Amino acid sequence: xxxxxxxxxxxILKIGQSMTLQCTQDMNHNYMYWYRQDPGMGLxxxxxxxxxxxxxxxxxxxxxxxxxxxxxxxxxxxxxxxPSQTSVYFxxxxxxxxxxxxxxxxxxxxxxxL
Amino acid sequence: QKEVEQNSGPLSVPEGAIxxxxxxxSDRGSQSFFWYRQYSGKSPELIMxxxxxxxxxDGRFTAQLNKASQYxxxxxxxxxxxxxxxxxxxxxxxxxxYIPTFGRGTSLIVHP
Numbered sequence: 186x187x188x189x190x191x192x193x194x195x196x197i198l199k200i201g202q203s204m205t206l207q208c209t210q211d212m213n214h215n216y217m218y219w220y221r222q223d224p225g226m227g228l229x230x231x232x233x234x235x236x237x238x239x240x241x242x243x244x245x246x247x248x249x250x251x252x253x254x255x256x257x258x259x260x261x262x263x264x265x266x267x268p269s270q271t272s273v274y275f276x277x278x279x280x281x282x283x284x285x286x287x288x289x290x291x292x293x294x295x296x297x298x299l
Numbered sequence: 300q301k302e303v304e305q306n307s308g309p310l311s312v313p314e315g316a317i318x319x320x321x322x323x324x325s326d327r328g329s330q331s332f333f334w335y336r337q338y339s340g341k342s343p344e345l346i347m348x349x350x351x352x353x354x355x356x357d358g359r360f361t362a363q364l365n366k367a368s369q370y371x372x373x374x375x376x377x378x379x380x381x382x383x384x385x386x387x388x389x390x391x392x393x394x395x396x397y398i399p400t401f402g403r404g405t406s407l408i409v410h411p
Binding site (some may be wrong): 220225226229230233235241244275288292 | 301303307333335343344387389391394400403
């Protein structure tokens with residue numbers, strides 16, 4: 186089982202460039218999430234989705250966009266990259282409802298904006 | 300205000316001792332609580348979930364929940380050097396739906 190797959194694992198962007206972080210899961214989970222983790226910090230919620238076609242903002246959504254056209258895929262789009270977006274990004278999924286916190290994580294994508 | 304508070308540490312304990320990790324949260328409506336372990340450079344992995352007041356034991360790990368005090372803790376018995384990691388507390392909080400919100404994590408160091 187692949188679980189949650191994120192690509193790319195590493196990326197360097199220049200200020201003002203755009204890119205998409207890909208995330209796909211093969212566990213038929215309804216809920217999917219994007220978090221970012223800065224050094225020495227916990228995970229901050231960027232966006233989440235409770236099912237195909239439904240997305241909602243988390244704590245730090247500015248500068249990002251998401252879509253959920255299928256159950257499997259939940260890409261995160263960065264528009265006009267800024268140094269403040271340098272971080273490690275984690276995609277995660279879960280079955281949802283009362284077990285929504287039992288997350289399965291991807292390996293992370295380390296993004297540097299210069 | 301959606302907050303999950305943890306002491307960042309590091310918490311240093313000798314091998315074989317009990318490590319006690321604590322977490323408080325702000326949302327009285329939260330019903331689901333989780334502990335994740337994160338090794339350096341790796342993604343978090345779930346080690347415990349707890350939904351009811353009291354204790355829940357799984358091997359060397361015990362999670363404790365007190366909803367009235369808005370407090371959740373993790374005890375690690377017979378700590379091993381391999382337990383050295385950052386432990387993240389996550390609490391389901393209302394962002395529209397109830398979604399896991401993480402604390403900043405506590406770094407645990409188990410020395411031989």
